[in-house]
Amino acid sequence: MSSKADTPSTKPLSNSQRAFLALRDMIFAGDLAPGSDHLESELAEQLGVSRTPVREAALMLESQGLLELRPRKGVRILPVSPEDMAEIYDVLTELECLAARNAANKGYSEPDLDPLAKAIEDMEVAVAQNDLENWAEADDRFHRALVLLGDNSRAATVFDMMNDQVRRARTVTLFMRPLPVQSNEDHRQVFEAIKAGDIGSADAVHRAHRQNAKNMMLELLKKHRLRGV
Amino acid sequence: MSSKADTPSTKPLSNSQRAFLALRDMIFAGDLAPGSDHLESELAEQLGVSRTPVREAALMLESQGLLELRPRKGVRILPVSPEDMAEIYDVLTELECLAARNAANKGYSEPDLDPLAKAIEDMEVAVAQNDLENWAEADDRFHRALVLLGDNSRAATVFDMMNDQVRRARTVTLFMRPLPVQSNEDHRQVFEAIKAGDIGSADAVHRAHRQNAKNMMLELLKKHRLRGV
DNA sequence: GCATTTATTAATGCATACGTAAATTCATGC
DNA sequence: GCATGAATTTACGTATGCATTAATAAATGC
Known part of the structure; x- marks a missing residue:
């Protein structure tokens, strides 16, 4: 279930965008638990891409308030109190x-x-x-x-x-x-x-x-x- | 004039963050005019960094609605109608x-x-x-x-x-x-x-x-x- | 002279490499 | 046994290189 309007037009998604969507879904599904930390490299491996698109996705998710980039601690999935x-x-x-x-x-x-x-x-x-x-x-x-x-x-x-x-x-x-x-x-x-x-x-x-x-x-x-x- | 609370603690800003602030200020100052296009490489040269931090800054600015990344056309400063x-x-x-x-x-x-x-x-x-x-x-x-x-x-x-x-x-x-x-x-x-x-x-x-x-x-x-x- | 196709250019998306600094481990002295 | 400092590891931040593909220019056919 995506919040954005699912445009039926088959536009080729970039790896960064796919990583963005994938990570978002993983957060909503609970695969990335609230409060948990994850190294960029681990996420990259899971998604089968390099760190670059993961980092870009993480930056976007950060400005949406879903996670936080903490130097040397990995990305932290923000818990919602x-x-x-x-x-x-x-x-x-x-x-x-x-x-x-x-x-x-x-x-x-x-x-x-x-x-x-x-x-x-x-x-x-x-x-x-x-x-x-x-x-x-x-x-x-x-x-x-x-x-x-x-x-x-x-x-x-x-x-x-x-x-x-x-x-x-x-x-x-x-x-x-x-x-x-x-x-x-x-x-x-x-x-x-x-x-x-x-x-x-x-x-x-x-x-x-x-x-x-x-x-x-x-x-x-x-x-x-x-x-x- | 920054919109974020200026924390007095002198934390070392990363190049990406500096690029983010610099680009934002350039937009507000009109140095990057509404509707204008700018190549990542040009901006990188102007700021004296590589494309990577510029790209990261651009992604953040994009999710704030100040600009738009258009493949092969550079970043477009969004005009506000x-x-x-x-x-x-x-x-x-x-x-x-x-x-x-x-x-x-x-x-x-x-x-x-x-x-x-x-x-x-x-x-x-x-x-x-x-x-x-x-x-x-x-x-x-x-x-x-x-x-x-x-x-x-x-x-x-x-x-x-x-x-x-x-x-x-x-x-x-x-x-x-x-x-x-x-x-x-x-x-x-x-x-x-x-x-x-x-x-x-x-x-x-x-x-x-x-x-x-x-x-x-x-x-x-x-x-x-x-x-x- | 115009349309269509091919060749060239150029900017991005992404992978990779590397220096740096934080975190951890280990060693040493007391 | 504990604290302090040195060595090591590690993850990130950033630069760089390259393949891809859109955009532009050139060339060819009609």
């Missing part, structure tokens, strides 16, 4: 609410909102089937579609960065949480507000939705003593 | 208002707010002396101090990135704008709201302040036909 997660949720909330207001303000027609509608449907089906994995995927899709409708590429880029970290935490906490019934109701309300062009409501409902998500996540991290995800 | 600037201001507005609310909510004592007070004073002196350069510097200081009081390191990092771009545009437009008298009044109101712990007011006042700044900047860019700053 509950306090970090609170920060991340706060930023996400602002950016998504900005998007929700912009979307409501633009007077989108129904087809434009299809991605939102589809994601909502999928979430409802998933909840009915008790399928949390598919729910999480559709939930992610909803939030990203919302941000795209906000039509602010910089907000979208920052959203992707932050959302990556949430995804990482969610893979750990997904099965600890109750069924997201209220969440689905929230999404529908946000959708209706945007469709109706009700800017204030879109912001308010989505803000409350995100606040709940934040509290839920922090509760889970606290309850299960997950201090560095 | 008025539409881009609108996006940037919208993101900045959200992050700063988040900070203003958080700051108001924390119940800071007077000494904590000193950086804000000092910046406001300096701005008033600068305006009285018709010194726009010093005003801009103090204004920047105010906004950054505000974000720091918001106590969200991720928001601060993103703020720095976006604010860099505004600074670049402001060096061009600074002397086209009227004296920022209203702006100073706004700052004082934000300060008072934070001191009083009035979250709603801090958000509302600062939001309006930022909206004005955005409109002013966009007007200037439009009026002077500056389509790629």
Whole structure:
């Protein structure tokens, strides 16, 4: 599951870009554990390339806040503490609410909102089937579609960065949480507000939705003593 | 003028980091013009290092949105269109208002707010002396101090990135704008709201302040036909 | 004279080599 | 047995070299 739009055009990826994606996936999959150190040379060998592309990938990942280059200690996968997660949720909330207001303000027609509608449907089906994995995927899709409708590429880029970290935490906490019934109701309300062009409501409902998500996540991290995800 | 906190500790900067700072400054100073292309080898020669640190610096600058690496065309300094600037201001507005609310909510004592007070004073002196350069510097200081009081390191990092771009545009437009008298009044109101712990007011006042700044900047860019700053 | 193909150039992406400085091990003195 | 200092290892930062391939120029055919 990649956060960037998967362009179907088959452009030849450079080794650096592949290393970037590979390392990112390894971090999300937990193959590179939070807090762990890894030598550039080891990673290079694992990926079957020289140190150069690994280093370049590491520099990019560093500016995305996923790891840290520490001279002579290797790259350190940054753990995300509950306090970090609170920060991340706060930023996400602002950016998504900005998007929700912009979307409501633009007077989108129904087809434009299809991605939102589809994601909502999928979430409802998933909840009915008790399928949390598919729910999480559709939930992610909803939030990203919302941000795209906000039509602010910089907000979208920052959203992707932050959302990556949430995804990482969610893979750990997904099965600890109750069924997201209220969440689905929230999404529908946000959708209706945007469709109706009700800017204030879109912001308010989505803000409350995100606040709940934040509290839920922090509760889970606290309850299960997950201090560095 | 660096956006990162200037740590007084004299740590030996690597060539890559120096190249990063040097290139960034060259972009802000206009030595590397928006839209211009530059070969890695040229830049390397200018900076007196090999291509490697230049490349690493370019990668970092790319993820900050200041330039773009285009195979065989060199690095391209990204121009910032008025539409881009609108996006940037919208993101900045959200992050700063988040900070203003958080700051108001924390119940800071007077000494904590000193950086804000000092910046406001300096701005008033600068305006009285018709010194726009010093005003801009103090204004920047105010906004950054505000974000720091918001106590969200991720928001601060993103703020720095976006604010860099505004600074670049402001060096061009600074002397086209009227004296920022209203702006100073706004700052004082934000300060008072934070001191009083009035979250709603801090958000509302600062939001309006930022909206004005955005409109002013966009007007200037439009009026002077500056389509790629 | 124009289009198409071939040859040349040149800049990148990447591997590799190497000096340097940190970290570790070992040795030595007390 | 411990601390201090010397020797060694090691990982990084950076320079360099080279193969690849896009871009440009040249050449050929019609």
